[in-house]
Structure formats: C-alpha cells, structure tokens
Amino acid sequence: MTRSSRGRPRRAAALLAVVSTAVLVAAACGGDDDTDPAADDPSPGEATEGAGDDEPVEIRFSWWGSDSRHEQTQQIIEVFQEEYPHITVVPDFTDWESYWDRLATATAGGDAPDVMTQEERYMTDYANRGQLLDLNELPVDLSGIDPLALGGGQIDGAQYAVATGVNAFTVIADPQAFEDAGVQVPDDSTWTWEQLADVAAQITANGDVFGIQPDGSNEAGFKIYARQHGQELYNPDGTLGFEADTLAEWWEIQLDFIESGAAPSPTELLEVEGPDTSYIARNQSAIATAYWTNQLGALSGTAQRELALLRYPGEGENPGMYFKPAMFYSISSQTEHPEEAALFVDFLLNDVRAAEIMLTDRGLPANVDVRQQILSQLPETETQVAEFMAEIGPGLSDPPPPPPNGAGEIPAILTRLWEELLFERMTPQQAAEQFVNEANAAIGG
Amino acid sequence: MATTELTQQGAARDAERRRRGRLKRLLMHLGLIAFGLTMLYPLLWMLSSSFKPTELIFKEPGLWPTEFEPGNYVEGWTALRNPFHHYIFNSLIIVAGAVLGNLLACSLAAYAFARLNFTGKKAFFAIMLGSIMLPVHVVIVPQYILFSNLGWINTFYPLIVPKFLAVDAFFIFLMVQFIRGLPRELDDSARIDGCGHFRIYWRIIMPLCTPALATTAIFTFIWTWNDFFSQLVFLTDPDLATVPLALRQFVDSQGQTSWGPLFAMSVVALGPVFGFFLAGQRYLVRGIATTGIK
Numbered sequence: 094m095t096r097s098s099r100g101r102p103r104r105a106a107a108l109l110a111v112v113s114t115a116v117l118v119a120a121a122c123g124g125d126d127d128t129d130p131a132a133d134d135p136s137p138g139e140a141t142e143g144a145g146d147d148e149p150v151e152i153r154f155s156w157w158g159s160d161s162r163h164e165q166t167q168q169i170i171e172v173f174q175e176e177y178p179h180i181t182v183v184p185d186f187t188d189w190e191s192y193w194d195r196l197a198t199a200t201a202g203g204d205a206p207d208v209m210t211q212e213e214r215y216m217t218d219y220a221n222r223g224q225l226l227d228l229n230e231l232p233v234d235l236s237g238i239d240p241l242a243l244g245g246g247q248i249d250g251a252q253y254a255v256a257t258g259v260n261a262f263t264v265i266a267d268p269q270a271f272e273d274a275g276v277q278v279p280d281d282s283t284w285t286w287e288q289l290a291d292v293a294a295q296i297t298a299n300g301d302v303f304g305i306q307p308d309g310s311n312e313a314g315f316k317i318y319a320r321q322h323g324q325e326l327y328n329p330d331g332t333l334g335f336e337a338d339t340l341a342e343w344w345e346i347q348l349d350f351i352e353s354g355a356a357p358s359p360t361e362l363l364e365v366e367g368p369d370t371s372y373i374a375r376n377q378s379a380i381a382t383a384y385w386t387n388q389l390g391a392l393s394g395t396a397q398r399e400l401a402l403l404r405y406p407g408e409g410e411n412p413g414m415y416f417k418p419a420m421f422y423s424i425s426s427q428t429e430h431p432e433e434a435a436l437f438v439d440f441l442l443n444d445v446r447a448a449e450i451m452l453t454d455r456g457l458p459a460n461v462d463v464r465q466q467i468l469s470q471l472p473e474t475e476t477q478v479a480e481f482m483a484e485i486g487p488g489l490s491d492p493p494p495p496p497p498n499g500a501g502e503i504p505a506i507l508t509r510l511w512e513e514l515l516f517e518r519m520t521p522q523q524a525a526e527q528f529v530n531e532a533n534a535a536i537g538g
Numbered sequence: 539m540a541t542t543e544l545t546q547q548g549a550a551r552d553a554e555r556r557r558r559g560r561l562k563r564l565l566m567h568l569g570l571i572a573f574g575l576t577m578l579y580p581l582l583w584m585l586s587s588s589f590k591p592t593e594l595i596f597k598e599p600g601l602w603p604t605e606f607e608p609g610n611y612v613e614g615w616t617a618l619r620n621p622f623h624h625y626i627f628n629s630l631i632i633v634a635g636a637v638l639g640n641l642l643a644c645s646l647a648a649y650a651f652a653r654l655n656f657t658g659k660k661a662f663f664a665i666m667l668g669s670i671m672l673p674v675h676v677v678i679v680p681q682y683i684l685f686s687n688l689g690w691i692n693t694f695y696p697l698i699v700p701k702f703l704a705v706d707a708f709f710i711f712l713m714v715q716f717i718r719g720l721p722r723e724l725d726d727s728a729r730i731d732g733c734g735h736f737r738i739y740w741r742i743i744m745p746l747c748t749p750a751l752a753t754t755a756i757f758t759f760i761w762t763w764n765d766f767f768s769q770l771v772f773l774t775d776p777d778l779a780t781v782p783l784a785l786r787q788f789v790d791s792q793g794q795t796s797w798g799p800l801f802a803m804s805v806v807a808l809g810p811v812f813g814f815f816l817a818g819q820r821y822l823v824r825g826i827a828t829t830g831i832k
Contacts, residue, residue: 159790185774188789202682391794
C-alpha cells in the first residue's frame with residue numbers, strides 16, 4: 094500500500110510459485126497428512142479429531158502488523174479462550190513484508206496457520222491453489238457483514254475470505270496549511286482534477302509548504318481514476334480493464350504537479366517511506382493523495398495536527414472511489430480443526446467484545462451492527478473516519494472485483510515505471526504501454 | 539668543501555622530503571577520518587534518533603536532538619510481549635550453538651579435504667563449493683518440510699543442528715585454504731610420535747588454525763545474529779522470537795512505526811556484535827601476525 098510495503102511482494106510471489114510445486118510434490122508423496130500435528134506442537138498426543146466439543150484443540154492464527162496490533166490481538170484471543178476454554182489460539186505474527194515469505198513457506202511445508210489474515214492481492218493466488226476453505230460451508234455467520242465488503246472475498250461463488258473491515262483510498266488535507274497559505278479548502282463533492290492542480294500550485298506559491306505530495310505508484314489511486322472513466326484496473330474475468338491512454342493521462346496529471354512546483358522534486362518524493370515520513374505528516378505539504386482512511390490516525394498523530402479527509406477529485410458525475418476490504422480472514426484447507434477455526438473467525442467478525450478491543454485497527458468493522466455499537470468508543474480520528482465513510486458510502490459504485498492471480502507483482506511494476514517517469518527516462522505513453530505488457534505477463538500465468 | 543655542501547644539500551632535501559611526507563600523511567589521515575565519519579553517519583544518526591521523541595525523528599533529521607528522550611529505551615525494552623532481554627537471550631542461545639557447531643564441524647570437514655585422500659575428494663569439494671551458490675529461497679521449502687516432519691518447527695534445532703553438520707561451505711573453504719598453508723612436516727613428525735588423524739587434527743592443526751577459527755567464529759556470530767529469514771520461517775511462536783524478529787515487531791509499514799523504541803533497541807542489538815568483534819579482532823590481528831612469521 095505504501096511505498097515500503099512494496100519491496101517484498103515480488104519475492105513472495107516467486108516463493109509462492111515454489112510453494113505450489115512443493116505442495117504438489119508433498120501431496121504426491123502422500124506424506125502431508127501426518128505432518129501437521131507434529132509441526133503444530135512438538136508434544137505428541139495432541140487431539141487429531143477436532144469435532145469433539147471438549148477435547149482440547151489448538152489452532153494457529155497468523156497476522157501482520159506492529160506491536161500495538163499484536164497487543165490488541167492477544168487481548169482478543171484471551172477473551173475468546175475464556176469463552177471456549179477447550180480451544181487454544183496460538184499467535185503467529187510478524188510485519189507486512191516478512192508475513193508473505195513466512196506464510197508461503199509454511200503453506201508449502203504443509204503447516205499453514207489454521208486461520209490466516211489475507212490481502213486481496215494474494216487471496217486469489219491462495220484460493221486458486223486450493224489453500225483456502227469456502228466459509229459458506231463452515232459455521233461462520235456472514236449475515237451481518239456489509240455486502241459491499243463481502244464481494245471482495247468471493248471467487249466463483251465461494252466465500253474464500255471475509256473482510257475484517259473496510260477502508261477507502263482517499264485525499265488527506267491539512268486545513269492548517271490551507272489557512273496559512275490563505276487558500277480555501279475546496280468543496281470535495283464537486284472538485285475536479287484541474288481544481289486540485291490549481292489549489293496545490295497556489296499553496297506552494299503562497300506559503301512555505303508544498304501544495305501536494307502526489308504518488309504515481311499506488312495502484313489504488315489509478316484504480317479510482319480508471320473507474321471515474323468507466324474502466325477498471327482488472328475485469329471480473331481477471332484481465333486488465335483499462336486503456337493505456339488512461340494510465341498515461343493519470344501519470345501526466347501526477348507529473349504536472351511536480352512540473353508546476355506544486356509538489357516536491359522527484360528525488361525528494363522518493364525519500365518518502367510510509368505514512369510517518371510523508372510530507373503531510375511532517376507538516377510539509379497541504380494535500381496527500383496516496384493514503385487509506387485507516388492511516389489517518391498515524392498521519393495526524395505524527396503531524397500533531399487535525400487532518401481532514403476529502404473525496405478524490407473528479408468524483409462528481411462518475412464516482413470511482415470504493416470500499417476496500419482492509420484485510421481478510423481465511424481458513425486454511427490444511428487445518429485439522431475447521432469447526433474451531435470457524436468459531437474463531439465468527440468471534441472476530443461478529444462479537445462486539447472483539448470489536449471493542451480492535452476498534453478500527455483492521456478497518457472500519459465489516460459487520461454493520463458491530464460498527465454501530467463501537468462508534469461511540471472510537472478515538473477522535475477514527476470517529477472522523479467513520480463519519481467520512483458513512484458520508485461517502487451511499488454514493489459509491491460497486492466494489493472492484495478481486496484482483497487476479499499474480500496481482501501481487503503489480504505494485505512493483507507500477508513503482509518501477511513511475512520512477513522511470515520521475516527521472517524522465519520514458520514518456521507517460523511509453524510507460525503506460527510497457528505497464529500493460531508487463532502486467533499482462535504477470536497476471537497471465 | 540664540495541662534499542659538505544653536497545651532504546648539506548642532501549640533508550636539506552631529506553628534511554624537505556620528510557616534511558612533504560608528513561604533510562602527505564596528515565592529508566591522508568584527514569581524508570580517512572572524514573571518510574570514516576561519513577561512513578559512520580547513518581550509525582550516528584540512528585544513535586541520535588534513538589534519543590528523540592518518535593514524532594520528531596523525521597521532522598528534525600539533524601544529528602543533535604533538540605528534545606532528549608531517553609524513555610525510548612525503557613519503552614522499547616518493555617513494549618513487546620516479552621522484555622527485550624528475553625529476545626537477546628534467545629538470539630544468544632542460537633548464536634552460541636551456531637558458533638560452536640561451525641567451529642567443530644567446519645574444521646573437521648576442512649581437515650578431511652586438506653589432509654586426507656579419499657575417493658571422489660575433488661568431486662565432493664566441487665559440490666561443497668557449489669552449495670555456496672544455492673540461494674536460501676531455493677532450499678528453504680525442502681528444509682521446512684524436513685524440519686516440519688521432524689517436529690522441529692518452533693524449536694531452535696533447525697537453526698543450530700545443521701551447523702554441526704558442516705553446512706557452511708564458505709568456512710570450510712576458508713579453513714581448507716588455511717590448513718593447506720601449514721607445513722606437512724608437522725603432521726609427519728606427529729605421526730612419527732604416534733598420533734592418529736584425530737590427534738593430529740586436535741593437537742597440531744587446531745592450535746595453528748586460531749586465526750581461521752577466530753574469523754569463523756566472528757562471522758558466524760555476526761551472520762547468525764543478523765540472520766532474519768530462516769529465523770522468521772522456523773520460529774513462529776512469539777516467545778521464541780529472536781532479536782531481528784523482535785525488532786521487526788516495531789515496524790508497521792502501513793501505519794505508525796514506533797521509530798524511537800525501534801532505534802533504541804537497534805542500538806542495544808548492536809552491542810553484542812560490536813563487543814564480540816572488538817574482543818575477537820585481537821585474535822584476527824595476532825593470527826595474521828604469527829602466520830606472517832612462518
């Protein structure tokens with residue numbers, strides 16, 4: 094999502110390729126069935142039949158994140174274990190970049206975590222390789238989940254994953270910076286890309302800070318732009334759904350920000366790593382266009398200012414913004430205890446006690462009732478996010494279909510070409526055509 | 539007369555040359571110091587950032603903190619699931635096992651390659667060297683399946699036991715080269731005194747190999763201490779996490795990373811490596827000096 098989270102996925106994708114081969118080999122040897130209990134816990138004698146209600150069962154739950162998420166999740170696990178004393182949930186966590194390496198290796202080794210956190214770019218890969226169970230066939234109650242969020246986890250009618258919560262990719266503005274530059278914050282329900290360019294240039298001209306920190310390397314930003322033009326990044330059948338010209342246009346807009354002085358120089362832009370080093374978090378720009386709503390807390394925390402959420406420009410007649418499942422919960426097809434794993438996923442999704450601890454850390458809760466019940470407990474920035482989402486929700490069009498196999502490689506390609514553009518080694522048209530070629534190769538196989 | 543003049547001139551020229559030499563050396567040292575400081579800059583920056591409040595680290599990237607926040611160390615030490623010394627202890631167990639394993643196994647293997655004659659020696663040597671070229675990503679999945687079948691996932695065994703089987707070809711190669719440089723006459727005289735192979739290895743070769751052993755120990759220490767990938771894959775239980783894994787828990791590439799505590803604990807994590815290198819470096823230097831005399 095952010096720059097630093099993109100370095101690794103390519104290697105993870107390569108690993109996954111190795112994985113699938115290895116799984117086949119393991120399956121061919123017929124030795125994969127008896128490996129799991131030993132691997133889960135070195136002590137033998139662990140129950141192998143999960144159906145018995147009172148027999149002690151151990152399931153592993155994996156997720157990525159930083160220390161605060163680890164702490165919260167641990168609390169949730171404790172509440173769950175109090176409710177179901179016979180189930181022990183073993184935590185398995187690391188940060189985003191290493192998560193995919195570890196998950197791919199464990200899956201190949203026949204030792205995948207029973208309940209895993211997934212992300213849309215990888216989910217299809219895992220589902221198509223038969224690594225995920227259809228949640229419709231398990232006792233997970235999906236009736237309360239926001240339908241906008243449910244679709245993202247469906248492939249060919251099977252519910253391989255269910256959204257933990259939803260986020261929206263959006264524009265973040267610093268009202269203080271606008272005021273300092275004597276510029277009005279425009280009305281975001283009608284503003285156009287031209288207006289955004291004008292406003293940003295004005296702020297740079299009038300004040301000490303840059304107008305905008307643009308980003309031509311985030312696929313979510315382009316997805317919105319493509320949708321505004323009646324196109325999609327991916328079609329439902331898994332092919333590319335946009336014209337190269339549209340991508341070139343979008344890049345042109347981003348480059349114009351730099352040329353007009355509204356944005357920092359290319360080298361300065363490349364130094365940004367993650368939200369806390371961004372220009373807006375360092376009080377160095379008035380607008381940022383490449384963050385998700387759930388990053389508002391991190392941004393305004395570092396900025397030590399109140400920041401505002403705005404709609405993307407150009408949303409007027411043909412809206413392109415969408416709710417993205419922040420993450421997914423999935424159940425591994427290698428699990429020995431699908432019933433217990435399902436109980437745990439159900440608890441995470443539908444139990445208010447879990448949501449009260451988690452709040453919006455995994456996105457605004459996907460269960461609509463639960464979302465209502467925790468609203469009053471949210472900290473200020475999260476309330477702001479919830480209100481913003483409630484405001485834009487009704488105007489949104491259908492969510493984009495889940496990305497195809499190999500979508501994990503797209504961010505790396507987009508980033509590389511954007512960097513070529515920043516240093517003027519290509520024209521937007523050339524880069525867009527090359528992107529189409531490379532992306533087709535990545536998702537073709 | 540002429541000769542004294544000549545010698546005077548010569549003396550003057552000498553003095554001139556010496557002065558120029560000194561100037562040259564001074565410039566060279568200044569250059570080296572400046573270069574050294576440049577290379578150290580990232581490290582110094584990390585040290586200084588570890589004393590800054592997290593919000594200020596990227597807002598005020600200068601070297602000298604305007605606000606001094608030693609609390610990062612306390613917070614970093616206690617922020618994770620276990621206190622930080624728990625992770626240091628885990629890392630030390632693995633490192634100690636790995637160093638011991640590499641010293642024993644690699645030197646034994648190296649002795650065999652350097653001193654024994656056996657069928658297929660050249661082929662085995664080539665295969666051994668070839669294994670250096672295998673990237674970790676190629677072997678990690680088969681390894682995982684193997685260790686998973688042994689029930690060793692989430693134990694330290696996958697990280698320690700292989701080291702006792704001489705799997706680090708680089709160190710074997712290093713020691714083979716070193717042992718080849720030792721005079722064979724020493725072996726012969728030991729054999730006349732009645733030593734078998736093991737005693738020649740243990741009593742004659744090993745003591746002479748100190749520099750190679752020190753190099754092996756230092757590099758094994760540093761590489762194992764910094765190794766992230768295999769520890770990430772084989773240790774999923776957060777209580778078994780090592781220092782590199784623990785440091786990663788501060789990082790959140792999509793949200794707010796606790797940079798202050800992260801840098802503070804990184805400084806702490808550097809301590810053992812730095813200390814071990816300082817202690818071991820003496821042997822490296824001494825080793826090089828004694829091999830020079832031979």
